[in-house]
Amino acid sequence: MAFQAGGPHAQDRGLEAVVYAYEDMTRTPAVARWEKPQGKRDPLVMEKHFTVIPRGIGLVIGCSTFPTWNSYPGLFASLVTGNAVIVKPHPGGVLPLAITVEICRDVLSEEGFNPNIVTLAADSAEAPLAKELALAPEVKLIDFTGSTTFGNWLEDNARQALVYTEKAGVNCVIIDSTDNFRGMIGNLAFTLSLYSGQMCTTPQNIFIPEGGIETEDGHKSFDEVAAALATGVEKLNGDDARASAILGAIQSKATLERIGEYGKGDNVILASRSVPMDGFDGATIQTPLILKATDESSYTAELFGPISFVVPSKDTADSLKIVENSVKNHGAISFGIYSASDEVLDAAEDMACRVGVAISFNLTGGVYVNQTAAFSDFHATGCNPAANAALSDTAYVSNRYRVVQSRKHI
Amino acid sequence: MAFQAGGPHAQDRGLEAVVYAYEDMTRTPAVARWEKPQGKRDPLVMEKHFTVIPRGIGLVIGCSTFPTWNSYPGLFASLVTGNAVIVKPHPGGVLPLAITVEICRDVLSEEGFNPNIVTLAADSAEAPLAKELALAPEVKLIDFTGSTTFGNWLEDNARQALVYTEKAGVNCVIIDSTDNFRGMIGNLAFTLSLYSGQMCTTPQNIFIPEGGIETEDGHKSFDEVAAALATGVEKLNGDDARASAILGAIQSKATLERIGEYGKGDNVILASRSVPMDGFDGATIQTPLILKATDESSYTAELFGPISFVVPSKDTADSLKIVENSVKNHGAISFGIYSASDEVLDAAEDMACRVGVAISFNLTGGVYVNQTAAFSDFHATGCNPAANAALSDTAYVSNRYRVVQSRKHI
Numbered sequence: 043m044a045f046q047a048g049g050p051h052a053q054d055r056g057l058e059a060v061v062y063a064y065e066d067m068t069r070t071p072a073v074a075r076w077e078k079p080q081g082k083r084d085p086l087v088m089e090k091h092f093t094v095i096p097r098g099i100g101l102v103i104g105c106s107t108f109p110t111w112n113s114y115p116g117l118f119a120s121l122v123t124g125n126a127v128i129v130k131p132h133p134g135g136v137l138p139l140a141i142t143v144e145i146c147r148d149v150l151s152e153e154g155f156n157p158n159i160v161t162l163a164a165d166s167a168e169a170p171l172a173k174e175l176a177l178a179p180e181v182k183l184i185d186f187t188g189s190t191t192f193g194n195w196l197e198d199n200a201r202q203a204l205v206y207t208e209k210a211g212v213n214c215v216i217i218d219s220t221d222n223f224r225g226m227i228g229n230l231a232f233t234l235s236l237y238s239g240q241m242c243t244t245p246q247n248i249f250i251p252e253g254g255i256e257t258e259d260g261h262k263s264f265d266e267v268a269a270a271l272a273t274g275v276e277k278l279n280g281d282d283a284r285a286s287a288i289l290g291a292i293q294s295k296a297t298l299e300r301i302g303e304y305g306k307g308d309n310v311i312l313a314s315r316s317v318p319m320d321g322f323d324g325a326t327i328q329t330p331l332i333l334k335a336t337d338e339s340s341y342t343a344e345l346f347g348p349i350s351f352v353v354p355s356k357d358t359a360d361s362l363k364i365v366e367n368s369v370k371n372h373g374a375i376s377f378g379i380y381s382a383s384d385e386v387l388d389a390a391e392d393m394a395c396r397v398g399v400a401i402s403f404n405l406t407g408g409v410y411v412n413q414t415a416a417f418s419d420f421h422a423t424g425c426n427p428a429a430n431a432a433l434s435d436t437a438y439v440s441n442r443y444r445v446v447q448s449r450k451h452i
Numbered sequence: 453m454a455f456q457a458g459g460p461h462a463q464d465r466g467l468e469a470v471v472y473a474y475e476d477m478t479r480t481p482a483v484a485r486w487e488k489p490q491g492k493r494d495p496l497v498m499e500k501h502f503t504v505i506p507r508g509i510g511l512v513i514g515c516s517t518f519p520t521w522n523s524y525p526g527l528f529a530s531l532v533t534g535n536a537v538i539v540k541p542h543p544g545g546v547l548p549l550a551i552t553v554e555i556c557r558d559v560l561s562e563e564g565f566n567p568n569i570v571t572l573a574a575d576s577a578e579a580p581l582a583k584e585l586a587l588a589p590e591v592k593l594i595d596f597t598g599s600t601t602f603g604n605w606l607e608d609n610a611r612q613a614l615v616y617t618e619k620a621g622v623n624c625v626i627i628d629s630t631d632n633f634r635g636m637i638g639n640l641a642f643t644l645s646l647y648s649g650q651m652c653t654t655p656q657n658i659f660i661p662e663g664g665i666e667t668e669d670g671h672k673s674f675d676e677v678a679a680a681l682a683t684g685v686e687k688l689n690g691d692d693a694r695a696s697a698i699l700g701a702i703q704s705k706a707t708l709e710r711i712g713e714y715g716k717g718d719n720v721i722l723a724s725r726s727v728p729m730d731g732f733d734g735a736t737i738q739t740p741l742i743l744k745a746t747d748e749s750s751y752t753a754e755l756f757g758p759i760s761f762v763v764p765s766k767d768t769a770d771s772l773k774i775v776e777n778s779v780k781n782h783g784a785i786s787f788g789i790y791s792a793s794d795e796v797l798d799a800a801e802d803m804a805c806r807v808g809v810a811i812s813f814n815l816t817g818g819v820y821v822n823q824t825a826a827f828s829d830f831h832a833t834g835c836n837p838a839a840n841a842a843l844s845d846t847a848y849v850s851n852r853y854r855v856v857q858s859r860k861h862i
Contacts, residue, residue, distance in 0.1 A: 066846050076828050078819075086818050090828065095805050097835065198611075395505050395856045403860035408496050409488075418486050418500065425507065425854040435855065436476050440846040444835040446805045450813035 526595025
């Protein structure tokens with residue numbers, strides 16, 4: 043899985059950005075002949091040249107959990123539009139980007155370019171470089187994935203640059219009803235477990251009407267749904283070898299500590315357990331922690347990692363209202379809903395369009411709400427607090443370059 | 453001419469923005485079928501829907517000199533991408549936009565839309581509305597043409613919105629040499645006179661080597677070139693009826709006062725004269741004022757209106773260097789060069805690409821450096837201080853909307 047998301051999927055997203063940028067740049071012809079009729083006189087005729095010029099230097103600030111996947115779109119979008127790029131990896135995820143930069147430099151040299159078009163600026167938590175680099179007047183493009191605090195700082199302070207940010211979000215799932223209860227539980231169990239919930243698309247809050255839901259097997263109470271979800275996650279991760287492959291390690295100490303802290307409450311529906319992994323004694327692998335939400339304040343902040351809440355709502359209309367406000371105020375990259383009612387699905391899609399979040403309907407098979415496919419799914423919408431850009435669309439690439447025109451009579 | 457630039461040319465630019473936006477929005481299909489092979493099992497199949505959603509409310513802040521031409525691109529770009537638009541005209545140019553808004557509302561009603569999708573917010577110099585509107589949280593797009601001071605204020609303060617600005621600039625022409633002296637002088641004379649230099653594309657500073665230039669008729673000294681230009685402008689505007697048609701009225705009192713003030717110096721090469729117009733006794737029509745630059749500080753700020761400088765440079769290399777710094781520091785929308793040397797033209801184009809300004813070579817006929825044609829010429833580049841966007845390109849339209857996606861198995 044590290045291979046998948048770190049390698050081909052990251053390269054997919056990089057290539058996707060290249061395609062968008064290439065298509066956009068080539069919409070303007072390099073040369074055009076222009077004629078203006080002048081009545082009986084000869085027409086005015088001009089030859090016009092259009093040159094794509096770069097913005098300046100691009101700065102890519104990597105994150106720790108998916109160093110390549112979250113960096114490649116910005117890296118390649120800036121490169122293909124002619125900008126040099128400085129890659130500043132997260133101190134906790136240097137190697138994947140160091141390898142990337144090394145290969146970029148090799149390829150640039152092989153093709154006769156100056157290898158310094160791509161450089162690495164590794165720093166440490168003690169002596170961070172990001173702010174200094176971000177404020178350099180030569181830096182005209184910044185791509186960042188990470189905390190809302192630093193993302194907002196970049197947007198507010200690096201005013202000489204165009205800043206593309208992906209920040210924190212709180213993803214939600216609404217369960218209204220289902221005609222495939224088993225499929226729904228299986229899908230959600232995998233969703234919550236994959237990469238230990240360390241994806242920016244993993245749902246955190248799962249809304250279930252307090253009166254329960256209708257299924258193909260009849261009514262199920264809130265507690266029955268919550269218990270089924272807990273059992274599903276527990277069983278999926280019952281075998282240590284399989285669990286460690288699905289979960290992967292917990293990346294940061296802060297996440298580990300958060301699991302410990304939140305696991306102490308009296309609202310635990312499924313406790314997190316440590317998973318041993320043969321040959322990796324120091325690996326910090328934890329199964330997901332599932333909690334029952336107490337009040338709204340308990341679940342509205344992002345708790346990055348494998349911590350999720352089942353949240354009782356009055357009814358699905360209430361769930362929709364809460365999620366709408368949550369996306370508006372706290373951002374979200376993914377949103378899933380389960381319902382056997384087309385009316386409910388339509389209302390959910392309307393809401394998703396109002397607040398700008400991608401929506402997945404009734405995922406009960408091999409597609410998970412936290413997965414997006416390059417060339418088919420947009421990652422983030424760019425219009426809620428979780429991100430100010432989408433991967434990838436025209437808006438993500440079209441301002442990374444400009445066009446300078448010349449014209450002369452011929 | 454008011455008809456031309458105010459009517460069809462403005463509509464051209466509006467339509468151009470619509471075309472760019474429509475093409476960009478329709479690059480993403482409304483519905484797509486997605487299949488993922490699963491080895492021997494059935495493929496995963498999904499149906500995905502992509503919905504274009506607006507940003508919110510667009511605010512168009514009009515300018516006084518070309519109220520329609522400078523407003524239509526933003527107005528129509530925001531409208532076609534689904535945003536409602538508030539039009540706030542300049543207090544000195546309300547009527548053209550009031551008529552525009554009235555027609556927009558009629559058309560919206562005819563087509564079954566709410567006419568309030570387009571509204572007019574006229575204000576006065578005493579009780580301005582622009583800042584209040586610009587900071588409204590619902591306003592997500594702002595298009596502005598006007599002063600650098602207010603443009604920068606918008607960029608710095610209306611952080612909830614995407615802000616597209618066209619601000620002040622200092623356009624330059626370099627004369628290196630020519631094989632059509634008469635054509636060059638005729639072209640420049642018209643360029644300086646058209647609309648009394650009240651176009652954001654009119655050149656202000658004309659650089660001529662202090663040692664003079666080579667022409668098809670042999671060498672001409674700096675003074676001879678300057679005198680020919682003065683004579684050209686004087687003759688073009690010698691007939692009052694023709695002059696008033698080419699010049700049009702001076703729009704603002706500030707411009708009139710500036711002409712008076714700068715006309716008092718001892719560096720006047722061509723004095724400005726008032727032009728009477730039959731039937732319009734109060735019309736303030738002035739022929740262009742041409743000055744000889746004394747030191748750099750005399751010509752580096754924008755002196756909006758029919759005031760231009762002939763500037764002696766050491767040589768053309770010096771001219772290029774001065775213009776490069778001028779564009780970088782003070783912005784420019786147009787740049788013209790006259791040279792019989794391909795080497796000089798190439799160097800000028802390289803410089804134009806470095807600083808991001810459109811360049812016109814050897815205009816000696818019926819095309820003028822201050823004119824751009826929609827669907828063929830970009831207006832501004834968006835990468836020097838004169839404007840942060842170009843009319844029109846993908847970058848100008850592609851972030852005015854977002855795409856929200858839904859997906860389900862089929």
